[in-house]
Amino acid sequence: MVEKWLQNQSLFCCFFVFLLLLPFGTVAKGQSFDRNQYIYDEAQLLTAKEKANLQSQASQLGKKRNTAFIVVTVNGTDGKTLKRYVEDFYDKYAPGYDQPHGNTAILAIDMQKRNVYLAGFQKAEKYLDDSRLDQIREKITPDLSDGNYFQAFSAFLNTSDEYMNYKPGVNPENILFKWWFQLAAALVVAGVVVGLMAYRSGGRVTVNAGTYLNHDQSRVLSHYDNYIRTIVTKVKKPSNNSSSGGGISSGGHSHSGSGGKF
């Protein structure tokens, strides 16, 4: 009886210890995840050289922005949506620049369904919001469609880095921020002002429509405004055809996002 009880007890203990150790197991797995690796090319789209190149770009730009820029390529997502896959990736591996579940921007593509999804966590959620991720996605989609994966990934890294230079909330593609526009506008303004100065150097006309008008005698004698008809046209509101924006992962991490096809 006692033996049996002990046996039961030890079995229970073993089970309990196992339960206790279980989370350590996953944590151990999380720790074994190399937080300094940024390129996860499961779909084998890149050569070793390209991979090394992207890895060094990502680590360099990541240092500058305190953000882990991660590229994930997969062949199929086990029935999950790509967004869900990215969320689970973040929950499970806890990437981040300086801490687990830290600042992370992820670009994921699924070769099977030809889906692309971008997500920003923590700082990157703020600086790479849905609309900025949309802009990045639109920028790299043509390259992805053409199979220029290296160029697309490189553009993702560089554009993300560039956009994080702008305060959250402003449109980084605003023409006012472009140096060529600023230069062109400055030259046009200078040209117009100097042209005006030269034109007016000969004395300018200082009489206007009111100078010679006899206001007492000048007026509208009669007028009518007859309503004839109304024409109403309608256009459909432009709808965003990208699948989804950001959301909250099952692990409770909120993020920005942008997804679509390529």
Place this chain on the structure above:
Amino acid sequence: MILHYKCPSCGSDMSFDSETGDLSCPSCGRHEKIENYQEELQTSSANDVETKEYHCENCGAILLTTADTTATNCSFCGAGVVIADRLSGQLAPAKVIPFTISKEEAIDAFKKWCRKGLLTPRGFMNADRIKSITGMYVPFWLFDLNSKVQVSAECTKVRTYTQGDYIYTETKYYDAFRDINLDYVKIPVDASEKMNDELMDRLEPYPYDQLKDFKTPYLAGFLAEKYNYSDDELLPRAKDKISSYIESYISSTFAGYHSVFYKNKQIDTKNVNSNYVLLPVWMVSYDYNHSEHTFAMNGQTGKVVGKPPISMGKVAAWFSGIAAGTFFALKCVSFMLGGGFW
């Protein structure tokens, strides 16, 4: 017939004084009110006016005049003379605006104007090469025009709004009509062949409250010319001058519409009245870099017009300065909007 004004006190040559508006004697300082002056213009038949040779009443020398000259100074003795034959009958001006700016004031004003030029070369700015400055009464016609305007137009008002998934654009069409009466008074058009029209137009406006009934002594000491073009000949130019004013008045009556399409526009402009007047202009001829530049100054308001030379160096300096400033300002704007400086 030549008119010449001798001082009743001392016998010197009298001339118009822009400060007081009187006829004055430079020797003894006697002033004569021009308003009270007895006009001696007879309605002489101006037959051979243009070929006639005139002699100075003062010294008897031949007066060097062109066919258009109505007042000048004797090139021999300097006395101001008025050729009355050319100012009578058809050629008699109704009104005149006398000079209020004297020759010295005109030179000062011109020098000041030269210094103000932002693009003029340094050598031009000190204005020390004034070749000649001449006070001249330029013949003008002052037109009073009446325009009857009738316009019918199709106008639209546009409103956009969103409802559900659609953006609606609602365009309302109106049939509109305007009957407008416009009176424009005293539109000046220069009637001298020699004067550059563009230059003369820019001298406007003239202060019409200074218009005086014409008396020949106003011209004493100045140059004056008779008109080359009659009012009938210049009416198209007067109409042309107000056409843009009429257009802007018409469009102002359609304020509130988003688009106006004129179906029918009738503008009938008639000459109600036209007066021949003489207006005061200082003509400045200036030598710069071996070429002569002509400027005109309104003899009442002091406004200067005419193309000054332009210094390429100053143009370049202004251009690069403004371009750099604007570039910097745009950088600041971009920075404030959160775009970073570079």
